[in-house]
Amino acid sequence: MPTPVAASPVLVKGAPASPGVATGKVVVINNAKQNDLVKEGDILVTEMTTPDFVPAMKRAAAIVTDKGGRTCHAAIVSRELGVPCIVGAMNATSVLKQGQQVTVDATNGKVYDGFVEIKTEKAATTSKYKTTKTNLYVILADPSLAPKVAAMPVDGVGLLRAEFIIAHIGEHPHAMLDQGRGKEFTDKLADGIRAFTKAFYPRQVVYRTSDFKTNEYRNLQGGEKYEEVEENPMLGYRGAFRQLDDKEVFKLETDALRMVAKEYDNLRVMIPFVRTPGELAKVKKVLDESGVGGQRLWIMVEVPSTVILLEQFLDVGVDGVSIGSNDLTQLTLGTDRDSAKFAELFDERDPAVMWSLERVITTCKKRGVTVSICGQAPSFYPDLTEKLVSWGITSVSVTPDMIVRTRDVIGDVEKKMGILPS
Numbered sequence: 001m002p003t004p005v006a007a008s009p010v011l012v013k014g015a016p017a018s019p020g021v022a023t024g025k026v027v028v029i030n031n032a033k034q035n036d037l038v039k040e041g042d043i044l045v046t047e048m049t050t051p052d053f054v055p056a057m058k059r060a061a062a063i064v065t066d067k068g069g070r071t072c073h074a075a076i077v078s079r080e081l082g083v084p085c086i087v088g089a090m091n092a093t094s095v096l097k098q099g100q101q102v103t104v105d106a107t108n109g110k111v112y113d114g115f116v117e118i119k120t121e122k123a124a125t126t127s128k129y130k131t132t133k134t135n136l137y138v139i140l141a142d143p144s145l146a147p148k149v150a151a152m153p154v155d156g157v158g159l160l161r162a163e164f165i166i167a168h169i170g171e172h173p174h175a176m177l178d179q180g181r182g183k184e185f186t187d188k189l190a191d192g193i194r195a196f197t198k199a200f201y202p203r204q205v206v207y208r209t210s211d212f213k214t215n216e217y218r219n220l221q222g223g224e225k226y227e228e229v230e231e232n233p234m235l236g237y238r239g240a241f242r243q244l245d246d247k248e249v250f251k252l253e254t255d256a257l258r259m260v261a262k263e264y265d266n267l268r269v270m271i272p273f274v275r276t277p278g279e280l281a282k283v284k285k286v287l288d289e290s291g292v293g294g295q296r297l298w299i300m301v302e303v304p305s306t307v308i309l310l311e312q313f314l315d316v317g318v319d320g321v322s323i324g325s326n327d328l329t330q331l332t333l334g335t336d337r338d339s340a341k342f343a344e345l346f347d348e349r350d351p352a353v354m355w356s357l358e359r360v361i362t363t364c365k366k367r368g369v370t371v372s373i374c375g376q377a378p379s380f381y382p383d384l385t386e387k388l389v390s391w392g393i394t395s396v397s398v399t400p401d402m403i404v405r406t407r408d409v410i411g412d413v414e415k416k417m418g419i420l421p422s
Contacts (some may be wrong), residue, residue, distance in 0.1 A: 001217025008112040011096060012044040014064065014089030015343060017075035018401065020105040022084050026100045029056065032219055033331040035375035043104060045096050046337065051075040051212070052165035052219045053141070057081060063103035064092045064111060068378060069346055071326040072338045078163075079376075080141060086111065088340025101350055124188075127153060127404045129411030133419050135207075135395035136407050139374055141165070143195035149400050152157050153407060154201035157196055158322065159270070159374045161209040162253070164194030167220070173249045175222030190256040197264035204266050206298055206322065209253055211331055213238045232339075234330075240283050241298075247286075254290035261295055262325025270298035270322060272364045275305055277312040284316060296320060300374075302327035307356045310363050321364050322397070325375035329353050348377040358391050365392040372397055378406055386413045 024043040030037070032052035038044050044060035046053070046069040056075075057063060060083055065074045066119060066202035068087035071287075078085030090273050096102060096111065103116035109385055130153070136159025143165065166173075169188045177184045187274030196205045213233035230236040243250040263265050272282050280299060285294045299313060301308070302324030307315055314321075325348050326337055332352050335342040347353075357373070372395040380387040388396065389410065398406045414416040 008114060008116045008135060010104065010110050011113055012064070012086075012089045012092045012111045014109050014259065015068075015070060016091070016106055016109040017068070017070055017087045018063075018078035018085035019071075019120075020062070020084030021103065021105050021107065022080075023101065023103045023115050023240040025104055026096045026098060028096065028098055031070045032056070042046045042104055043102055044098075045092050047093055049077065050164040050216050050219055052170075052216070054167055056085060058142075061246045062086075062106060064089050064096065064104060066090055066092050067340060068338050069340055069343045070110055070347070076139075076399065077141070080139065080145070081403050082401055083123045086345065088339065093390070103157045104406040121203050123410075124404050127407035127411065129420070130409055132407065134389055134393060134410050134414065136345075136403065136410060137372065137374075137395050138403060139397050139399050140196065145400070145408045146195045146199035150199040150203075152400065152403050154203075155395070156200055156266075157205040158305055158372050159192070160196055160205055162189070162208060163176055163212055163216070165189055166210060166212065167216075169179065170190070170221055171288075172217060172220040172223040172226055173252055174226045175220075177248060177252075181201050182248075186252045186255045186259070189253065190259045193256060193267070194263065197267050200266065201264050204268055205264075205409060206268040206320070207272050208270045208300065209243060209256065211239055218419060235335075237397045239275070240271050240279045241275065243271070244279065244282055244286070249324075250286065251290065254287065254292050255296070258291045259413040261292065262282060268296045268298055268320065270300060270320070272300045272324070273302060273327070274293075274299050274313070275303050277316055280313055280316045280318075288319060298322055298370075301360055302331070304328070304331055304356070306351055307360055310360060311367075314367050314369055315361070318369065320370040321360065323357060323360055323371070323375075324375040325353075325357075325373055325377050328356060333354060348375070354384075354387070355399075357388065359395050361388065361391040368396050374400070376408065385409050386416070389419075390417065415416075 027042045035056040038056035062084040103112045135155040139159040139162040141164035215233045218227040296319040298320035330337040374397040
């Protein structure tokens, strides 16, 4: 029999990252090499997750991490998977013991000892609005979820993250190249991308080229041989710079994109973490030479330089801009998005971030360039969504669990503004 909440001790507290309640056996793991210890229905407890933890995360009934804020890897992926998750619990890995039965109330950020009865409200499964002028896209990474999410009321995929597909391949691309297996990597990556373009066709799928950081690439099989240890991977060898520097691996990726683009014309290509207009021009040239240049090109606006010099980036020639509000907020405010300590400071509604959002949206509107936003902010803050819509944003991208809620928020805002009929 379950114990009433009032009579149950709270073992650890953290920040709610993905809502829900689950009871199960604690399995503490220190790294992704221990993924197999996590069985179906277990409570995964770890310091912090990276893309190679995903197989274990998919089996877990709930996830609890010591570190992280609501935009860290564990938070984003758990919301996509629909798995309850608490982040920033500080001492979960030391307080929660192997095999201990606990109840995770991820809606309120608490872990209770034993089987506790917690009543939860059912989330709405249908929106009040069939459609809105502002498109609603979904953020995805797991190919196995594509058919299910494609059946939901969304207008396409606004951010397809390559990292999950690459983590599922499991081997460092350079290790596969050295073994003469580069084509195998390309084929597997193409299979992953194709799962989305097929499921969502003819709706657009915006594929963000790989933005693995060095610490994440090191975790892949054979990765330690090819990846440096960086003190700050978040600001290091990643994004467009890496694609230009590591031409062999980027070619494997562009080969996969070319294969899928021949079959499905709803594929778009987006370049992450672009730092300078010159860098973007060079990447665009590589895409043209690789046969991928015919696809509509998007860029992520997540580094403040892209906000400041946006006109110059647009002059290079892009079809779409997606604001990466998580990294943009982090870099604008100088706060670590993965740190629970800075959770109070990490706020997309800060005046400096809001100034950047308005500048990007109004500039793109003036230039006739599609502009979107990827992140949780529009779902969490209806007042921010109202601002985005009033400035002229053309689409919003959210994780699957936020589709209905965000459609309602957008619809309410558009009705208030007179965009939708009352």
